[in-house]
Amino acid sequence: MINGAQALMESLKREGVERVFGYAGATICPAVDALAATDIAYTLVRTEQNAGHMASGYARMMGKPGVCMVTSGPGATNLITGIATAYMDSIPMVAITGQVQSYLLGRDIFQEVDITGACAPFIKHSYLVKDANDIPRVVKEAFHIASTGRQGPVLIDIPIDIQQQMIDPVYPDSVDIRGYKPSVKGNDNQIKRVAASISAAQKPLLCVGGGLFSAKAQEELITLCESARIPVVTTMMGLGLLPRNHPLNLGMIGAFGTPTANRALNTTDLLIIAGARAADRAVTSPKEIASRTKTVHLDVDPAEIGKNFSTTVPVVGDVKVILDQLISHHPKAQSEAWIADLQARRQAETQPAAAPGAGSVTPSYLMRTLGEQLDDDACVCVDVGQNQIWAAKHLPMKHGRFLTTGGLGTMGYSLPASLGVKTAVPDRQTVVVCGDGSFQMFENELATLKAMGTDVKIVMVHNGVLGLVHQIQYSSYSGPFGVDLTGSPDFEKLAEAYGIPGKRISDDGQVDSAIHDMLTASGPYLLICDVDPMTTTSMT
Amino acid sequence: MESKEHTLSILVENTPGVLSQVSRLFSRKGYNIESIASGTTEDPKVTRITIVMNGDDATIAQLAAQLRKLLCVISVKVLSTEDAVQRELVLVKVKADTKDKRDEVLQIVSVFRASVVDISRETLTVSILGDENKACALMDLLADFGVLEVVRTGIIAIERGIRTIYEDTKESGEFNYGKNVL
Ligand SMILES: Cc1ncc(C[n+]2csc(CCOP(=O)(O)OP(=O)(O)O)c2C)c(N)n1
Numbered sequence: 001m002i003n004g005a006q007a008l009m010e011s012l013k014r015e016g017v018e019r020v021f022g023y024a025g026a027t028i029c030p031a032v033d034a035l036a037a038t039d040i041a042y043t044l045v046r047t048e049q050n051a052g053h054m055a056s057g058y059a060r061m062m063g064k065p066g067v068c069m070v071t072s073g074p075g076a077t078n079l080i081t082g083i084a085t086a087y088m089d090s091i092p093m094v095a096i097t098g099q100v101q102s103y104l105l106g107r108d109i110f111q112e113v114d115i116t117g118a119c120a121p122f123i124k125h126s127y128l129v130k131d132a133n134d135i136p137r138v139v140k141e142a143f144h145i146a147s148t149g150r151q152g153p154v155l156i157d158i159p160i161d162i163q164q165q166m167i168d169p170v171y172p173d174s175v176d177i178r179g180y181k182p183s184v185k186g187n188d189n190q191i192k193r194v195a196a197s198i199s200a201a202q203k204p205l206l207c208v209g210g211g212l213f214s215a216k217a218q219e220e221l222i223t224l225c226e227s228a229r230i231p232v233v234t235t236m237m238g239l240g241l242l243p244r245n246h247p248l249n250l251g252m253i254g255a256f257g258t259p260t261a262n263r264a265l266n267t268t269d270l271l272i273i274a275g276a277r278a279a280d281r282a283v284t285s286p287k288e289i290a291s292r293t294k295t296v297h298l299d300v301d302p303a304e305i306g307k308n309f310s311t312t313v314p315v316v317g318d319v320k321v322i323l324d325q326l327i328s329h330h331p332k333a334q335s336e337a338w339i340a341d342l343q344a345r346r347q348a349e350t351q352p353a354a355a356p357g358a359g360s361v362t363p364s365y366l367m368r369t370l371g372e373q374l375d376d377d378a379c380v381c382v383d384v385g386q387n388q389i390w391a392a393k394h395l396p397m398k399h400g401r402f403l404t405t406g407g408l409g410t411m412g413y414s415l416p417a418s419l420g421v422k423t424a425v426p427d428r429q430t431v432v433v434c435g436d437g438s439f440q441m442f443e444n445e446l447a448t449l450k451a452m453g454t455d456v457k458i459v460m461v462h463n464g465v466l467g468l469v470h471q472i473q474y475s476s477y478s479g480p481f482g483v484d485l486t487g488s489p490d491f492e493k494l495a496e497a498y499g500i501p502g503k504r505i506s507d508d509g510q511v512d513s514a515i516h517d518m519l520t521a522s523g524p525y526l527l528i529c530d531v532d533p534m535t536t537t538s539m540t
Numbered sequence: 541m542e543s544k545e546h547t548l549s550i551l552v553e554n555t556p557g558v559l560s561q562v563s564r565l566f567s568r569k570g571y572n573i574e575s576i577a578s579g580t581t582e583d584p585k586v587t588r589i590t591i592v593m594n595g596d597d598a599t600i601a602q603l604a605a606q607l608r609k610l611l612c613v614i615s616v617k618v619l620s621t622e623d624a625v626q627r628e629l630v631l632v633k634v635k636a637d638t639k640d641k642r643d644e645v646l647q648i649v650s651v652f653r654a655s656v657v658d659i660s661r662e663t664l665t666v667s668i669l670g671d672e673n674k675a676c677a678l679m680d681l682l683a684d685f686g687v688l689e690v691v692r693t694g695i696i697a698i699e700r701g702i703r704t705i706y707e708d709t710k711e712s713g714e715f716n717y718g719k720n721v722l
């Protein structure tokens with residue numbers, strides 16, 4: 001016989017789990033104890049939210065669920081933002097929380113919270129385990145649910161007495177959940193309609209999002225757009241699906257997108273949305289577009305169809321499979337004139353340039369230079385705020401990844417996500433882009449970075465304000481209020497206290513060499529770039 | 541699009557918290573439930589929930605799709621008034637403290653084919669089974685005597701003829717969106 005916690009660890013191993021991000025506390029101690037006896041690696045974070053973000057960074061690189069494990073009560077509530085962030089970006093994750101004794105549930109005893117209840121609105125599914133014999137099945141189901149269909153976080157809440165309950169576990173080989181049968185293949189007739197529409201179109205456009213990363217459908221996307229001659233625009237979550245210099249890549253759509261991408265969106269005669277929910281930030285007037293053009297929506301989640309966009313031809317299924325099905329019909333659009341026009345416009349878009357001597361760094365130039373110097377397959381983890389928008393607009397992606405939280409926009413995501421990335425792909429160059437506000441939301445994780453002995457470079461846009469809010473207050477309210485970051489530490493010294501070298505620059509003339517020095521330094525590095533707080537995201 | 545009354549039949553797994561999961565979706569998406577009724581089916585592990593609500597067709601379709609995403613939900617069917625039989629049980633406690641009044645109430649009750657389920661010196665409790673219109677008409681008349689309290693089970697509905705809710709598996713629901721059901 002073994003206890004529930006040991007059965008939990010054995011179940012995790014059977015799911016191929018190699019690492020858990022966590023933070024211990026009384027009610028999760030049996031599980032931590034059982035973990036210590038396995039070869040599953042464990043990363044201690046500095047606050048539970050970041051265990052979620054690290055699991056997210058790990059999951060996005062591995063294409064399988066990341067696992068985080070925290071204690072009950074405050075540990076669980078601290079994790080909530082990590083869970084909600086993963087949910088909004090459809091990231092596969094299994095979160096395990098300790099819970100008070102099952103026979104005391106509901107009595108508000110020390111460190112009891114109803115965490116399955118609290119997470120209900122933003123979690124794919126959750127379990128409160130009341131018998132240790134259920135653990136093997138629950139874990140198997142949780143991984144299945146998290147990683148199939150529209151991916152997302154799943155929570156397993158396990159009372160401490162259940163972790164200690166002695167059982168003879170039975171490990172199931174397969175999963176059968178009556179109410180869960182996600183579609184894989186797209187309907188053949190619908191596929192034929194889509195193929196025919198493409199061949200008839202003169203101005204077709206593919207609008208792709210993070211769903212293509214989840215489905216691992218990058219190659220299929222490239223094959224389809226090239227063979228069928230369809231230009232591509234992306235949402236923020238879809239950045240990096242195509243290299244920036246791919247001739248059919250028109251860039252990002254939306255309020256912060258490129259003029260050419262938005263123009264294409266507004267003039268297309270066949271809009272194919274794939275793996276994107278195309279929410280408000282990406283498409284500001286979905287009704288207008290849908291009323292004018294034929295729309296095709298390819299998504300694994302039937303509830304996405306028609307939610308933000310009314311759709312002429314919906315196809316539900318795994319986008320990778322659907323794209324393959326489409327490719328097999330060899331559709332080809334009459335789109336050469338349209339492509340030539342868009343390419344000319346894309347070429348004519350102004351490139352960010354240096355303005356040396358201004359006494360502050362030009363963010364667009366900073367991002368462009370950074371992107372140019374990065375490895376081809378670098379991972380860029382981007383926080384939230386103006387820094388995010390500048391990176392999205394100006395950092396040229398090659399064959400790497402652009403990891404940001406497009407759905408929830410959670411400040412403090414970037415560094416913990418990058419640490420998850422590093423555990424998944426230790427050899428890939430990994431860079432964080434953040435603001436001085438977001439930095440202060442994750443700075444405790446510099447300790448985790450240090451403890452991991454890993455190599456993450458951090459580029460901070462240092463403007464002394466909560467920049468994006470500052471910008472909005474300037475343009476739409478009575479003026480800036482409560483966004484001045486006075487009191488912030490000397491970031492170079494702070495990094496130094498963690499044993500991390502840093503450098504501060506305040507002119508475009510220094511950008512090129514500073515980035516070079518950062519990227520060639522061994523180990524972690526903090527590059528602080530002074531930016532004028534009045535610089536807005538609409539400037540180039 | 542025009543908003544009208546819809547009846548949703550939802551089959552769910554009979555596990556703790558399902559009702560709250562289902563009703564949370566309605567509140568989160570900002571829909572008002574006009575009526576909700578729930579009880580087990582021929583299979584004790586399965587509960588059937590009937591919800592009546594207002595909304596346009598697109599809203600109802602989106603809601604049904606969201607409901608199908610819940611793992612506890614087995615099937616969802618939107619029933620139209622023409623294709624389904626609807627029933628609701630209403631209990632009304634009426635003030636009737638004289639013989640005349642009691643006689644009058646009894647008369648009304650018999651016209652409506654309702655029945656009296658409790659009687660005291662001061663009150664009569666009337667039970668009426670039917671669709672919403674019938675219950676409303678009865679309550680309207682009883683209002684003259686003084687209605688002390690009312691309780692309703694909520695509307696339940698079942699399709700006419702051979703068709704059943706079991707035809708709507710999640711797969712067939714998605715078929716509309718092009719799922720391959722083979
Ligand atoms: C956790 C969290 N709190 C608040 C916000 C709202 N918000 C969005 S951008 C932003 C400013 C971010 O400031 P900073 O990190 O310095 O980046 P900058 O915009 O200056 O580049 C804030 C407060 C948020 N997205 N996330």
Ligand SMILES: [Mg+2]
Binds near residue numbers: 465
């Ligand atoms: Mg800032």
